Structure formats: structure tokens, C-alpha cells
Amino acid sequence: MIKNIFSKTDIERLGQVIDGNKMFVLTCHAGPDGDALGSTLGMAHYLQALGKEAVVIVPDAYPDFLAWMPGSQEIVRFDKYGEKAGLMIAMADVIMAMDYNALSRVDDMGALIEKAKAVKVLVDHHLHPDAFCDISFSYPQLSSTCEVVFRLVMAMGGYDRLTKQACECLYAGVMTDTGNFSYGPCTQELYLIVSMLMQKEINKDRIYNKVFNNYSEGRLRLMGYVLYEKMRVFPEEHAALITLSREEMKRFDFNKGDTEGLVNIPLQMKGIYFSAFLREDTEKDVIRVSLRSQGTFPCNKFAAKYFNGGGHLNASGGQYDGTLQGAIGVFEEALKEFPRP
Ligand code: 5GP
Ligand code: MN
Numbered sequence: 001m002i003k004n005i006f007s008k009t010d011i012e013r014l015g016q017v018i019d020g021n022k023m024f025v026l027t028c029h030a031g032p033d034g035d036a037l038g039s040t041l042g043m044a045h046y047l048q049a050l051g052k053e054a055v056v057i058v059p060d061a062y063p064d065f066l067a068w069m070p071g072s073q074e075i076v077r078f079d080k081y082g083e084k085a086g087l088m089i090a091m092a093d094v095i096m097a098m099d100y101n102a103l104s105r106v107d108d109m110g111a112l113i114e115k116a117k118a119v120k121v122l123v124d125h126h127l128h129p130d131a132f133c134d135i136s137f138s139y140p141q142l143s144s145t146c147e148v149v150f151r152l153v154m155a156m157g158g159y160d161r162l163t164k165q166a167c168e169c170l171y172a173g174v175m176t177d178t179g180n181f182s183y184g185p186c187t188q189e190l191y192l193i194v195s196m197l198m199q200k201e202i203n204k205d206r207i208y209n210k211v212f213n214n215y216s217e218g219r220l221r222l223m224g225y226v227l228y229e230k231m232r233v234f235p236e237e238h239a240a241l242i243t244l245s246r247e248e249m250k251r252f253d254f255n256k257g258d259t260e261g262l263v264n265i266p267l268q269m270k271g272i273y274f275s276a277f278l279r280e281d282t283e284k285d286v287i288r289v290s291l292r293s294q295g296t297f298p299c300n301k302f303a304a305k306y307f308n309g310g311g312h313l314n315a316s317g318g319q320y321d322g323t324l325q326g327a328i329g330v331f332e333e334a335l336k337e338f339p340r341p
Contacts, residue, residue: 001192002154002193002196004154004155005139011155011156014121014135014152014156015156024053024054024093025055025057026057026095027057027097027100027109028056028106029059029099030058030059030060031060031256032060032062032066033176033260034172035099035144035146036062036098036100036145037056037066037072038144038145038176039098039099039173040056041069041072042167042169042173043096043098043149045162046149046162046166049161049166050158050161055076056074057078058078059077059078059108059109061079061256062257063257063258063260064257065210065215066172066211070166070168071169085109089109089112089113090115092116094121095119096123097122097123097124097132097133098145099124099125099126099145100126101122101124101128101138102129102132103130103132113132121136123137125140125145126138127310127311128310141185143177143185143190144176144177144184146169146170146177150193150196150197151193163200164201167202168202170197171197171204171207172207172211174194176211180208183294216255218252218253218254219258221252222249222254222259222262225248230248233266237274238272238273240266240267240275241276241278241331242266242275243327244279244280245280245324246280246281249280249282254282263290263292264292267292273293273294273295274293274294274299274302275291275292276289277291278328278331279324286320287319287320287321287323289307289317289320291311291315291317291318297313297314298313300312303317306338307319307320307327
């Protein structure tokens, strides 16, 4: 059995918010990943099955390998259709903040969400959520926001209303946030949840192929280039670093999502427990920082101390205001100074 982890009061409040309202806007963080899209679309399908109007609004583009998700055709992109999205946010009865813990993670959409009169509900698994919602379901100990969504639906007695389409979205989020069940909290109960998703006849192998065996030629060549030419290994520190400039991304016909997962690869090396990826943002003059670790090395503390970021123990991120060279310098110094893995 999947245990209920929520308080009775919270579930009752959520039930009342859903029953008593009509127009739902579901939002996720900028640079949406599998869990961000899976949780917003999964929740949208569930609400639609209850007869509600539910619209997914995302801050900006998402990768092509997620475009198969049922309902993705109806997603409204804020960066493209700001006016329409702004109206929907202003008119919504309920806004759900899915897979993010602070308004800063939704870029310019944040100010509009803050101003909106809607009831705001947070559904997330990132640490230290800001208090910008009326009801908050924040569970950093869970694998993914999709897992939180599934558990909420169960707690509200809504499993029968979960369609195959909803389950495909939720499965995709769990699968991507755990690297196909290879890291993060893959608990016994998570496998029970997977089994309940499979009861709705989702095809998990098809979903795997859609997400992980669907790369462009450019992406694969970029991977080869990065590993052969760009990866630096620091054996003493049990660490590796990959860097990428805008120019290099252009050379490989860079598309949104093409660098996703690159930061995990160096961890496949024997003796490497900490991996960092620094890349120039494709639009803004800022360096994006992704950090991954194995074991107890606290990526989130490293991100917070040197790169104005945070996240989970083994997966975190941040940014650096300056040049790529500058960020590399900060990383090298940090590596000397920070306790080794
Ligand atoms: P990614 O490397 O995939 O961009 O981010 C991995 C994780 O790091 C995210 O799921 C999120 O928890 C965290 N993260 C990324 N960027 C930031 C940031 O700027 N601030 C904070 N607090 N966390 C971040
Ligand atoms: Mn997530």
C-alpha cells in the first residue's frame, strides 16, 4: 500500500479548492524538464477528468524529446504568448506552482503570479520553498514532483480519474528525475507507484525510447566532443569539469535540452564523485552551473557558496554573473578550498 503522507487538513483544503473552482492554471519552472512538464500535464489531465478547465503555462521552450507528452500541444509558452498567458494568470481561480520553490525560477511570470488573485497551491520537491502560496505540498524527500502529484491524487481518492495520458506524463517525470531509477530516492513505494501507473496500461519502454533514444545527431556529436575535448578530470579531488561556450553549442546545431544529462556522464568514471558543468546561457549574459555528485558530497552547499544557487545534495545548480573563464576560475579555487569528496 502507498501510505498517505499528507495531513488530513491539507488534503481537505486541496479537495475544497478543487471542488469549489473552475479555472486552473498550472505553471512550472523555466527550462522545463521531464518532471516539470510531467507534473503540470499530469495534474491538468486529472483536473480535466474532474470537469475543470486546466491550462499549462510554461515560462519558455522545452526540449523536443518531451513534445510527445499528451497535452503538450495545448501548452501556452509565456515567452511567446505573454499577453494571453498573463490574462489567464490574472483570471485563474487557482494557480498551481509545480516543480519550483521560488518565483525567481519562473522568470518574468513570477511578478504576474504574485499579483494574481487566485488561490495558489505549491506542489514541489525542492528544498526550502519560499512562502508565496496559500497551500503548500513540498516534499524534498520524494523522487519527483510527479510522485507528489500521484500521491495527492491517491490521497484525494482520485486514482480512478487518472487517465492513461495522465499516467504517461507522471511516469515520464519520475523516470527523468531519477535517471531511469538509478539515483535519488527510489523507494519501495515508488516502485508501487510505478506499478499502479502501469495498471493504466502505460507503455514504459515506449516512454523511455521517446525520451532517451530520441536525440538529434548534433546532440550525440556534442556529447562526443564534450567528453573527448572538453572534460577535465581532477583525480585528487575526485572531480570532473565540463565547460561549453555559446560558440561551441552553435557548432553542433544546439537545441534546447541538448546539454541535459551531460553533467551526469563524468560520474560514470571510477573514482569520480563530483561533476560540474559550466555553460554560457544561449540568451542571457550569464553562466549556467550544473552540479552532480555521488554519495555524501553536498552539491547544494557548493552551489550556494560559490554559484548563488542550491538544490539537492546530489543534484544542484546555480549561476555566475561574468565570463565563462571567470566561472572556471571560481570553480578551480572552490575545488581547492571545499572539503573533498
Ligand atoms: P540542473 O542542473 O538540472 O539545472 O538543476 C538541478 C537542480 O538544481 C534543480 O532541480 C534545482 O533543484 C537546483 N537548481 C538549479 N539551479 C538552481 C538555482 O539557481 N538555485 C537553486 N536554489 N537551485 C537550483
Ligand atoms: Mn523535479
